[in-house]
Amino acid sequence: MKLxxxxxxxxxxxxxxxxxxxxxxxxxxKYQRLASLPLLPNNTLSLAPARSTAHANNVEDRTVARTNAKQVLEFINAILDTLDERHKIIIKCRYIQKMTMWQVCEMIALERSQTTLEHRKACYEFARTLDMTAGTNLVAYKETSDNER
Incomplete structure (x- = not known):
C-alpha cells in the first residue's frame, strides 16, 4: 500500500x-435541473423500429442524463454526510437551500466573523473531499515565489 x-x-x-x-x-x-426533468410516457421508449429513431434516441439520452444527474446529487449528499456537522450545515444552507449568511449564522449559532471562518473551512473540506473522490480541482493553493522555495 502506497500512501x-x-x-x-x-x-x-x-x-x-x-x-x-x-x-x-x-x-x-445543472444536475438539479436535469434530475428534475419529467419522464416522458413509457410508450415513447420503444425498441421496435420506428420511422425515425432520432426521437427514441433523444428520449433515451434524456433518461440516461436524468438518471446520471440523480446519481450525482446522491453522491454530493453522501460527500456532505462525511463533513463535520457544522460544515455540512453551512454548505447545505448556503449553496443548496440558498440561505443568506445571517440565516446561516443563526442556524449554527455563531457570530458573523466566526461563521465566515467556518464557511471557508467548510468550503475547503467539501472541495478536498470532492477532489479526492471525483477528480475535480476545486482546492486552490497559494503561489510561491522562487525566493520562498
Whole structure:
C-alpha cells in the first residue's frame, strides 16, 4: 500500500471558496435541473423500429442524463454526510437551500466573523473531499515565489 505524500503547499481558502461557489452555481444547479426533468410516457421508449429513431434516441439520452444527474446529487449528499456537522450545515444552507449568511449564522449559532471562518473551512473540506473522490480541482493553493522555495 502506497500512501500519498502530504500536501505542503499553502491552501488559498478564499479562492477555494470561490471555486466551490462557482461549482454549486454551475455544476450542481445543472444536475438539479436535469434530475428534475419529467419522464416522458413509457410508450415513447420503444425498441421496435420506428420511422425515425432520432426521437427514441433523444428520449433515451434524456433518461440516461436524468438518471446520471440523480446519481450525482446522491453522491454530493453522501460527500456532505462525511463533513463535520457544522460544515455540512453551512454548505447545505448556503449553496443548496440558498440561505443568506445571517440565516446561516443563526442556524449554527455563531457570530458573523466566526461563521465566515467556518464557511471557508467548510468550503475547503467539501472541495478536498470532492477532489479526492471525483477528480475535480476545486482546492486552490497559494503561489510561491522562487525566493520562498
Amino acid at each position: 500519498d505524500t502530504p500536501e505542503t503547499r499553502e491552501i488559498n481558502y478564499i479562492q477555494t471558496k470561490k471555486n466551490v461557489i462557482k461549482w454549486f452555481d454551475v455544476e450542481y444547479s
